[in-house]
Amino acid sequence: MTPFSTIRSVAAHLPEPNIDTDIIYPARYLLVLDRDGLGDYAFRDRRFEQDGRPKPDFVLNRPPFDQARVLVTGGGFGCGSSREQAVWTLIGLGIGCVIAPSFGEIFRNNALKNGLLPIDLPEAVCVDLGEKAEAGAIFTVDLESRALLVDGVLVAAIDLPEGQRQALLNGWDEIDLMLREEGGAIAAFEAGHRVAQPWLFLETR
Amino acid sequence: MPGRTLYDKIWSSHVIRDYGDGSCLIYVDRHLLHEVSTPQSFLAMEAKGRSLHRPAANLAVPDHVVPTTGRDQPIPDPLARAQTQRLAENVARHGVPYIPLQDIRQGIVHVVGPEQGFTLPGMTLACGDSHTSTHGALGALAFGIGASECGIVMAAQALRQRRSKTMRVTVTGTRPRWLTAKDIALCFIARVGGNGASGFAVEYAGPVISAMTMAERMTLCNMTIESGARVGMIAPDDITLSYLKGRPMAPDGAMWDRAVEYWRSLSSDPDAVFDREMELDVTGLAPVVTWGTSPEDVLPIDAVLPDPAAEADPARRARREKALAYMGLVPGMRLEEVAVDVVFIGSCTNGRLEDLRAAASIAAGRRVAPGVRAIAVPGSGLVKQQAEAEGIADILRAAGFEWRDAGCSMCVGMNGDMLAPGERSASTSNRNFEGRQGPGGRTHLMSPAMAAAAAVTGHLADIRKLMGGDAA
Numbered sequence: 001m002t003p004f005s006t007i008r009s010v011a012a013h014l015p016e017p018n019i020d021t022d023i024i025y026p027a028r029y030l031l032v033l034d035r036d037g038l039g040d041y042a043f044r045d046r047r048f049e050q051d052g053r054p055k056p057d058f059v060l061n062r063p064p065f066d067q068a069r070v071l072v073t074g075g076g077f078g079c080g081s082s083r084e085q086a087v088w089t090l091i092g093l094g095i096g097c098v099i100a101p102s103f104g105e106i107f108r109n110n111a112l113k114n115g116l117l118p119i120d121l122p123e124a125v126c127v128d129l130g131e132k133a134e135a136g137a138i139f140t141v142d143l144e145s146r147a148l149l150v151d152g153v154l155v156a157a158i159d160l161p162e163g164q165r166q167a168l169l170n171g172w173d174e175i176d177l178m179l180r181e182e183g184g185a186i187a188a189f190e191a192g193h194r195v196a197q198p199w200l201f202l203e204t205r
Numbered sequence: 206m207p208g209r210t211l212y213d214k215i216w217s218s219h220v221i222r223d224y225g226d227g228s229c230l231i232y233v234d235r236h237l238l239h240e241v242s243t244p245q246s247f248l249a250m251e252a253k254g255r256s257l258h259r260p261a262a263n264l265a266v267p268d269h270v271v272p273t274t275g276r277d278q279p280i281p282d283p284l285a286r287a288q289t290q291r292l293a294e295n296v297a298r299h300g301v302p303y304i305p306l307q308d309i310r311q312g313i314v315h316v317v318g319p320e321q322g323f324t325l326p327g328m329t330l331a332c333g334d335s336h337t338s339t340h341g342a343l344g345a346l347a348f349g350i351g352a353s354e355c356g357i358v359m360a361a362q363a364l365r366q367r368r369s370k371t372m373r374v375t376v377t378g379t380r381p382r383w384l385t386a387k388d389i390a391l392c393f394i395a396r397v398g399g400n401g402a403s404g405f406a407v408e409y410a411g412p413v414i415s416a417m418t419m420a421e422r423m424t425l426c427n428m429t430i431e432s433g434a435r436v437g438m439i440a441p442d443d444i445t446l447s448y449l450k451g452r453p454m455a456p457d458g459a460m461w462d463r464a465v466e467y468w469r470s471l472s473s474d475p476d477a478v479f480d481r482e483m484e485l486d487v488t489g490l491a492p493v494v495t496w497g498t499s500p501e502d503v504l505p506i507d508a509v510l511p512d513p514a515a516e517a518d519p520a521r522r523a524r525r526e527k528a529l530a531y532m533g534l535v536p537g538m539r540l541e542e543v544a545v546d547v548v549f550i551g552s553c554t555n556g557r558l559e560d561l562r563a564a565a566s567i568a569a570g571r572r573v574a575p576g577v578r579a580i581a582v583p584g585s586g587l588v589k590q591q592a593e594a595e596g597i598a599d600i601l602r603a604a605g606f607e608w609r610d611a612g613c614s615m616c617v618g619m620n621g622d623m624l625a626p627g628e629r630s631a632s633t634s635n636r637n638f639e640g641r642q643g644p645g646g647r648t649h650l651m652s653p654a655m656a657a658a659a660a661v662t663g664h665l666a667d668i669r670k671l672m673g674g675d676a677a
Binding site: 015016017018020022023026027028030031032033034035045050074075076079080081082083084087102103104105106109110113114161162163174175176178179182183185186189190193196197198199200202203 | 218261288404461638644
C-alpha cells in the first residue's frame with residue numbers, strides 16, 4: 001500500500017452515529033470488480049439524486065469540504081458489512097483519515113490494511129473537532145510524531161500499536177511480511193495442529 | 206489456573222504467535238468464499254505470484270448476486286454474470302472446492318457451510334462476509350473479514366487479530382409461544398446497542414439456548430454482528446452433534462468419535478470469568494419488529510412509534526427524527542397500522558427449513574393480502590428440495606408467495622430482487638440500513654412467522670392476535 005504521509009487539509013463533518021457500510025458504499029456497486037477509482041460511489045445516495053445530480057447541501061459537495069482529506073464523524077462509523085469497498089471508496093475520494101468515537105471492527109481492520117487511518121477519540125472531543133471542522137479549520141494528521149493538530153494546535157495524540165504505525169508509515173504489505181517472517185512458524189503450527197485435530201485435515205468428500 | 210471460556214479455548218488452540226500487544230497470529234482452519242468479496246483478493250494474490258496455502262481448507266459458492274429465478278438461463282445482468290463467472294474461473298485456476306450455481310447444494314455461504322458439515326466445532330473459520338458469525342452456533346470461532354484479509358487467509362492460512370473481550374449472554378425464563386430466536390436476537394441488540402458489543406466475542410448460554418434447535422442458534426449467532434460484536438458462539442452439545450453427524454464433510458467412524466471427545470471439552474469452565482455478563486429473561490416478551498434504520502431500533506409489535514421530542518439527548522433525538530423521516534413514519538402511530546408492500550422470507554438469518562416451515566404454518570389456508578408482493582427464498586438448494594418434499598412450497602405458493610431459487614436475494618438487493626424507492630418491506634433479513642434492500646427502500650426486520658403474518662394481513666401484525674386460539 002501507499003506509505004502514509006502527513007495530511008494537511010480541511011475536515012468534513014458528518015455529525016451522525018452509526019454511518020454504516022451501506023451508506024458509505026451501497027451494495028449495488030459491489031458488482032464493480034475494481035478496487036481503484038471507486039470514489040464516485042462514496043455516500044452515493046447521500047451525495048447524489050437518483051438522476052445523478054449532486055445534492056448541494058451534502059457536506060462533501062460543498063467547497064472547501066469537497067477537497068477534505070479528513071472526516072470527523074459519529075460513533076460506530078463503518079458498522080455493518082465487511083465490504084472493503086467502504087474503505088477503497090473513501091481512499092478514492094481522497095480521504096486519508098477518519099476521526100470518530102468508535103468504528104465498526106471489520107471496517108477498522110480493512111482501513112489499516114489500505115493506509116486509511118482510523119482515529120478513535122472520545123465523543124466530546126469529536127463533537128468539538130466537528131465544530132472546528134465546520135468552521136474550516138485545517139487538520140494536520142502527523143503519524144510520524146503521533147500528533148493530531150487543528151490550526152497548528154495539538155488536540156490529541158494518535159494512539160496506534162507501533163507495528164501498525166510502522167506498517168502505515170512504510171506502506172508495508174502485511175502478507176509479504178507475514179510470509180517472510182512467520183512462514184516457518186505457520187508451517188510448524190500446522191504440523192502440530194494436524195496431529196491434534198486430524199479431522200480438520202480430511203480431504204473434503 | 207482460572208477457568209477458561211469457550212472463546213479462550215478455541216483462540217488459544219490456534220495461536221501461532223502472541224505479539225504481546227493484544228494481537229496474535231492465529232491459524233485459520235477454514236475459509237468460505239463467495240463471488241463478491243474475493244475477486245480483488247485473487248487479483249492481489251496473483252499479482253504477487255502466490256497461490257493458496259491449502260486449497261482444501263476453502264469452499265466457494267456464489268450467493269450474493271445470483272438470480273433467484275430463471276436458473277436455466279444465463280444470468281441476465283452482465284455485471285452479475287461477470288462476477289459469478291470470475292469466481293468460477295478463480296477457483297478453477299487454484300483448485301478450490303466449488304459448488305456451482307446449478308448444484309443442488311448451492312446456497313448462501315452461511316447456510317451451506319453448516320449444512321455440508323464444512324463448519325465444525327472448535328475450528329476457526331473466516332469469510333469475507335460479516336454474517337460469518339453464524340457459524341459460531343456450532344461452537345466454532347467464526348468471524349467476517351475484508352477482501353485483503355481473505356487474500357491473507359488464502360495465501361497464509363493465518364491472520365493477525367486482536368483478541369476479543371468476552372461477553373456471556375445468559376438467556377433465561379419461560380419462552381413465550383411466538384418468541385423466536387430472531388426476537389431474542391433483536392431484543393439483545395436493542396439492549397446492548399447497535400455498536401454496543403464492539404470488541405467483544407459473545408457467548409450465548411442458559412436454558413433457553415440449550416433448548417434451541419441448530420437453526421435457531423444460527424439465527425442468533427448470525428445477528429450478533431448487528432450488536433457490533435464480530436463473534437457469536439454457543440458451546441457444542443448433543444443438539445450440535447446430532448445435527449452434524451452424517452453431514453457430507455463431517456468426519457465419520459473412529460475420527461468422528463475422536464472429534465466428539467475433543468468437542469465435548471469446549472464449553473466454558475464453570476469458574477470462567479467473562480469481561481461482561483448480561484442476563485436476558487425472555488418471560489413475557491412480545492414478538493418485536495424494527496421501526497428505524499438501525500437493528501437496535503426495536504419495539505414490541507403492540508407498541509406505538511416513539512416521539513423523538515421525548516428524547517433528552519440531542520444526538521439521539523436527531524437520529525430518531527432522521528430514522529422516522531426516512532421510514533416515512535410519524536410518532537405515536539401504532540406499529541400494527543403500518544402497511545407493507547413487500548414481504549421477504551429468506552437470508553442467512555432466516556432462510557433455513559425451520560424458518561420456511563414457520564412461515565408456511567402461518568400462510569396455510571390464508572392468502573397474501575391484495576397489493577402485497579411476497580417472496581420466499583430458501584437458503585440453499587437442499588433447503589428448497591426439502592421444503593418442496595414437505596409440501597411447504599405448495600402451501601406458500603397457494604397463499605400467493607413467489608417460490609424462488611436459493612441466494613441472498615432481497616437481503617442485500619444485488620441480484621435484482623429489491624425494493625423500489627419508498628417501498629416498505631416486512632423482512633426476515635438482518636439489516637434495516639438506509640437503502641439496504643434498494644435505494645429509498647424501507648425495511649422492518651422480524652421473524653419468519655411475523656413476516657408471514659404481515660404478508661397475509663397487509664400490515665405489520667401481532668402474530669399472537671392472528672393465531673389467537675392456537676396456543677400449541
